[in-house]
Structure formats: structure tokens, C-alpha cells
Amino acid sequence: MVYRPAFRTQLDGSRCAGTNCGCASQAMASQRGRRGADPGNSHGWPPTPPEIRNYIGACGGTSLNQNDAASNHLYAADMAVRYGVPWATFQSLIISGRGAILQIRYSVIAPTRFDASPGFTGNHAVYVNERRSSDGAYLVYDPLADHRRASIPQGPQWWPASLVKAAAYAVPGTATGCVNASFTRDTD
Amino acid sequence: MPPFKEKAPTVGASKAEHKKHADRFLANEDHKDPKKVNKPEYRDTTDEAKP
Numbered sequence A: 001m002v003y004r005p006a007f008r009t010q011l012d013g014s015r016c017a018g019t020n021c022g023c024a025s026q027a028m029a030s031q032r033g034r035r036g037a038d039p040g041n042s043h044g045w046p047p048t049p050p051e052i053r054n055y056i057g058a059c060g061g062t063s064l065n066q067n068d069a070a071s072n073h074l075y076a077a078d079m080a081v082r083y084g085v086p087w088a089t090f091q092s093l094i095i096s097g098r099g100a101i102l103q104i105r106y107s108v109i110a111p112t113r114f115d116a117s118p119g120f121t122g123n124h125a126v127y128v129n130e131r132r133s134s135d136g137a138y139l140v141y142d143p144l145a146d147h148r149r150a151s152i153p154q155g156p157q158w159w160p161a162s163l164v165k166a167a168a169y170a171v172p173g174t175a176t177g178c179v180n181a182s183f184t185r186d187t188d
Numbered sequence B: 001m002p003p004f005k006e007k008a009p010t011v012g013a014s015k016a017e018h019k020k021h022a023d024r025f026l027a028n029e030d031h032k033d034p035k036k037v038n039k040p041e042y043r044d045t046t047d048e049a050k051p
Helices: A021-033 A050-057 A064-075 A087-096 A161-169 B015-026
Strands: A080-086 A100-105 A123-131 A138-141 A157-159 A178-182
Touching: A021 A050, A021 A064, A021 A100, A021 A123, A050 A064, A050 A178, A050 B015, A080 A087, A080 A157, A080 B015, A087 A100, A087 A123, A087 A161, A087 A178, A087 B015, A100 A161, A138 A161, A157 A161, A178 B015
Parallel strands: none
Antiparallel strands: A080 A178, A100 A123, A100 A178, A123 A138, A138 A157
């Protein structure tokens, strides 16, 4: 059984919540990377989006490397940040026992039942925990999917592989057939 | 074209094969730099969502 972290919403009322998708995804990835084990340092546990945001600083979108640096400092949970990852290799890393923060374009999610931010079409980050072998779907923790209204889904949810792939491919400037992601350590 | 050209194992391959592929990919330094693998317009950042 793959370790599953607790779901974290980015819209928790804290500072910069609208741009905390990367921080919330990192919080979930850090918990997965440590399999829920508190590093026992002076920082909080479990990981939270506001603590990661406060380490990063000013509001605004975040990069994979900014969140990795925060995760290392706060939770001793190192990530492997990689760009231009061929889809089949991304899939292989998940199957091998790693979770991942995946950059996606929300315009691809917007017309689907997984849309958790009506009107939002920009760059977004989600946490992907595992792949289901029966149908190839991915367990996606979308930090926007907090069921804050009846029409908003509750994460995590199983997203079809075709949707995950299309949304990741659609990030502007990404190499053709590739995705950009940050991987936890192998927790198997 | 991404620098890492090794074909990934099929989804039904053993976990050991996937782990070997993962380790070889992660060892490729070129994929740590978005400028080496992505197009010039790529931005490594997220946008503000709507509540």
C-alpha cells in the first residue's frame, strides 16, 4: 500500500492563499517523502502551506525549486526537481515508488468535472501520489479541490491518465511530450 | 528533444526495472535545468487561482 499524505487545501485563509498551490502541493509531497515521520526539528509537523509560504517569503507564484528549498529546510524532505521529463519516464518514476508535484495548465481541467476553481485557466501545481494499475488513473491531490462549495470537488481524486498528461503537456513552453515535476524520494 | 533518450519500461514491467530507469533518469544533469530542455517561453511558476 502506497503511503497517502493528508490532503491540504491552498485556500485556508492564510497569507497568499490564492498563489499557494505549489506550497500546498509541497506540504503533501513532504509528508509523503517522510512517510509521515516528524523530523523532530524546531519546525512544525505535519507540513503546512503557510509555513512553506512564510519560508519562501513574498506572495506570488512559486517555482519547484523554491518549494524544494523550503521542504529541505523545514522538514528535511528533499525533492528531485526535473524539467522536460518524458511522459513515460514520469509514469515510471511514480510506479517505482515516488510521489510528484506536477505543473499543469488549468485550462485543460476547467471544462471537466475535476474543475475546482471556475474561471481559473493558468499555471497550477498538483500533487500526484500514485498510479492505479487497473485503469492507469492517477491519485491527484489538487489543492483547490476542497469542497468549499457544493459544486467544488473534494480531493484527492483519481484523474484519468489522459487528463493528467494533457494538462501537464499544456504548460506553455514545456518540451513536446514532456512534463515538469518535482519527485519525492522513493518511499517503497 | 529531451537529452535523456532511454526508453521507459512498460507499465507492466517489474518495479525493479522502473526503479533502475528512475535512477538513471534522475542522474541526468541536463534535466535539472529548464533552459536546457524546455522552450524559451517556459516559466517555472504558478498563477493565482480563483476562490
